[in-house]
Amino acid sequence: MEHDRTQTRAWVLHPEIKSDEQRRVPGPALEEAVALAAALPDLDVIGSDVVRLPRAQPGYLFGSGKIEELGERFHDAEVELVLIDGPVTPVQQRNLEKAWNVKILDRTGLILEIFSDRARTREGVLQVEMAALSYQRTRLVRAWTHLERQRGGLGFVGGPGETQIEADRRAIDDHLVRLRRQLQKVIKTRTLHRAARAKVPYPIVALVGYTNAGKSTLFNRLTGAEVMAKDMLFATLDPTMRRVELPDGPEVILSDTVGFISNLPTELVAAFRATLEEVLGADLIVHVRDISHEDTEAQAQDVATILTSLGVDDERPGLEVWNKIDLLDTDDREAALARTERDPEIFAISAVTGEGIDSLLAEIAVKLQGARREDTLTLGFAEGDKRAWLFRQDVVRSEKQTETGFEITVLWTDRQAAKFASI
CATH class of the missing domain: 3.30.70 (Alpha-Beta Plaits)
Incomplete structure (x- = not known):
């Protein structure tokens, strides 16, 4: 059977572990994991499964019967890479790779791959590389040799000649020291840019939200900027700043930020803290939600949790935007509009059609005048x-x-x- 060898044939597994207190709803969790995988152009996702487990097995994650069953399926489908939507220890990764004769990538590794593919600015590239090295440092198995062709981003991701970085922790530590120095220089430059902006007393409005909630589409509508806005997780990784003149209101600086996601690896929260500093310095935070998503409440909670971990307190002025109302059926749409009428802090909009945008801008102006x-x-x-x-x-x-x-x-x-x- 002939296949397109420019892409890696991948299968996505979401382990639903009963003993996991933080487990997510299996259906939406699997859909999100598949969407994550689809965000990498190198991958061809040919199948996906939810695997229910009473508990994680320390050596292989899955039980022997399930390993055999899945192994046969992967062999028949000529799978080259299995993406496991959750944490996988180095021992589990090594054992599963031997049992199935495929490459294994866990949720953290996959997100790092996506970040490396999306990062555009010098700071973004450095932050991703540091996060990737910190992740690799704990692993004695090669995480990224499944993608053979070199692509933009980290440079070493998928490179067959870079195994020494993965194996030699001392080399990784030396490399991390150099990266931290470079990053400090970049952050210092951004601090100077922020100081220059501070001389022009424009309030900063930061758009935040779960990945794929429609922040970049809203940003583009408000600013006319050509920011990457695709139906794809993590489409935006570097903050984009634009000046916007509000109708009958002040001029503001609008900031589009990286989307948040549940179970974001701690390495990435730390690495992207500087990128999210625009949020910490914002006069107003606008939380954009995909109100049409079946898991929208859980996504909103994830965003709130990450904002709190970044040091954003409840006293910071904010608005909640229910985006994508154009995708709701009649009953859900009427319910959403009724709720926004009762709560002046919530606005129902469609960034695609423009519905509700004028009311949102008017309220932003009121909030900032009061600031x-x-x-x-x-x-x-x-x-x-x-x-x-x-x-x-x-x-x-x-x-x-x-x-x-x-x-x-x-x-x-x-x-x-x-x-x-x-x-």
Whole structure:
């Protein structure tokens, strides 16, 4: 039988382990895992299964009967790669590869592959490479030799000549040190860029949400930017910033961020913290949800959990956007619209058709106007540094000289006021 050898024939397994307290609904979990695999152009997903287990077997993950049954299926279908939607230990990976004569990749490895394929900026590439090396460091088996052709991203992913990096932990540690130095330089540059933006007192609005919720489509509609917006998980990995003038409101900087996902590997949360710093500095966080997804409530909880882990507190102004209402049936659509009428913090929209966008923009303007307040400050002649800082921030509305110094009226945010207090 002839197959397209430019793609790797893959099979997706979602282990549903009864003893796992964090287990997800099997159907949606398997669909998400297949969508993850489909996000890699190198893979041809030819099959998928939910495998129910009372508990994970330490050596092989699955029981002997299930291993034999699956092995026959993989052999008949000429499967080359099995993607297991969950954690797989190095021992389990090595044993399963021998038993099935295929390559094994777990959920963390797959997400790392996708991140390496999607990262575009220098910072994104460095962050992915560091996360991948940290992941590989714990493994004595080769994780990525199933993809033979070199592609963009990490450079070493799938490279048959890079096995020494995977095997030699000392080499990995040395490489990590070099990457951290490079990353620090990149982060310092981004800090300077943020400082430059701070001089122009535009509020920052950050779009956050579960991956594939429609953030990039909404971003494109609001800004006219050609950001990658596909029906694909992790389509956006690097933050994209654009200036937007709100109707009858302030000018803002809109930030499109990487989508969140359940069970995001801890290595990646740490590695992408700098990318998500735009969220930490935002004046307003807009949580975009795919309200048509059957698992939308669980996705929303995952987003909230990750935001909390990043240090975003409940006091940060925010809005919730129920996107993709154009995909709902009549009853669900009416229920969603009725809920948004009761809750002024929720907006039902379609980023594709534009429905509900005007109301959302109007509320964003109201929220951001409220985020700035007017204060009157009294500064002595000796406090020239503070006075200069206020003018650099472009928050001064008026200034009057007195016998002892200056009386200055400012329009600023709580964050700017806190920064001023620390000078």
